[in-house]
Amino acid sequence: MSTHDYQTEIEDLRDMSEMFKHVMSTRVAPLSSPLLNMLVSRVVRAIDEGMPIFESECSRRMPAMSTAEDQGSDGTLLHALELDLNREENTVLRWLLIAFWVVPCNFDGISANVEALVADPDQLTWLVAGALWVQAASGQPTEHQLRAALARVRARHSGFDVQLAAVLAGPPSAAREAAEITERLLAEPSATLPTHVVWRVD
Numbered sequence: 001m002s003t004h005d006y007q008t009e010i011e012d013l014r015d016m017s018e019m020f021k022h023v024m025s026t027r028v029a030p031l032s033s034p035l036l037n038m039l040v041s042r043v044v045r046a047i048d049e050g051m052p053i054f055e056s057e058c059s060r061r062m063p064a065m066s067t068a069e070d071q072g073s074d075g076t077l078l079h080a081l082e083l084d085l086n087r088e089e090n091t092v093l094r095w096l097l098i099a100f101w102v103v104p105c106n107f108d109g110i111s112a113n114v115e116a117l118v119a120d121p122d123q124l125t126w127l128v129a130g131a132l133w134v135q136a137a138s139g140q141p142t143e144h145q146l147r148a149a150l151a152r153v154r155a156r157h158s159g160f161d162v163q164l165a166a167v168l169a170g171p172p173s174a175a176r177e178a179a180e181i182t183e184r185l186l187a188e189p190s191a192t193l194p195t196h197v198v199w200r201v202d
Contacts, residue, residue: 039129050096
C-alpha cells in the first residue's frame, strides 16, 4: 500500500465517521433505547477525541508501515492500530477503533475491542449496546454473538455473577438494562434481544 493509499484510507475513515455524526445529529426522533443513545454519544466522542491522534500517528508511521507491508503485513491502517493496541493499550484509540466498527455495523469488530476494555459488569453496557445497535441498524440478529461474548467475559472474571447481581439490584439505568439483557441471554438459550428502531426520523 502506497502513501497515497494510506491517505485515501484515512480520508475514507474520516468521511465515514463524519457522515455518521451528521446523520445522528440531524435525527428528529431520539433512539428507542437509552443504551443506543448512550452508545451513539460515546461513539461521537470517540471520533472527536481519537481522529486527530490517529491521523497524527498514521502520518508518523507511514514509512515503517510500507516496510511492514513488504514483509507480509496486510498493510491496512486499522490492522496496524489493532496491533499497536495489543502491545500497549490506549483507551482513546481503542474507542476510536470501536467507533470504526459501530459505524458499518460489524459486531465482531465491536466485540473484540470492547472485550479488551471490560473490567467489570458495568462495562458490559457497551457490549450489549453494540449488539443492540448492529441488530437495530442492520437487521442482522446478534444475540448468538453477544451470548458467546458474554460467556467469554464471564469465564475471565471470577466475580462476574456477584457484580452482575449488584448491578441488577441497583436503580434503573442503562447499566441495569444491559445487566438484565445479559442475565436473560446467559440463562435462556432461546432468549432474543429487544427490538429497537434506529433510522426512523419522525
